[in-house]
Amino acid sequence: MSDSSKKFDSSCYQDCESSYRECMSSKEHESVCKMKHAQCSCGCVLK
Structure with a gap:
């Protein structure tokens, strides 16, 4: 683990x-994809 990947x-x-792009290329509504993307971004930050 390097310092840059710590947080x-x-x-x-x-x-x-990639799942966001799949969502956007599917028939899913854009706002739904953005909501999922925002949750995922927050979930990827290490506590």
């Missing part, structure tokens, strides 16, 4: 980004 889980965020 933020980058692999978690990358998973979040």
Whole structure:
């Protein structure tokens, strides 16, 4: 673990980004995808 990854889980965020893009390319509403993306971003910050 390097210092840069101590507070933020980058692999978690990358998973979040890809699922967000999948959500946007599906028929899902944009606001739903953004809401999911925001939750995921917060969830990827290491406590």
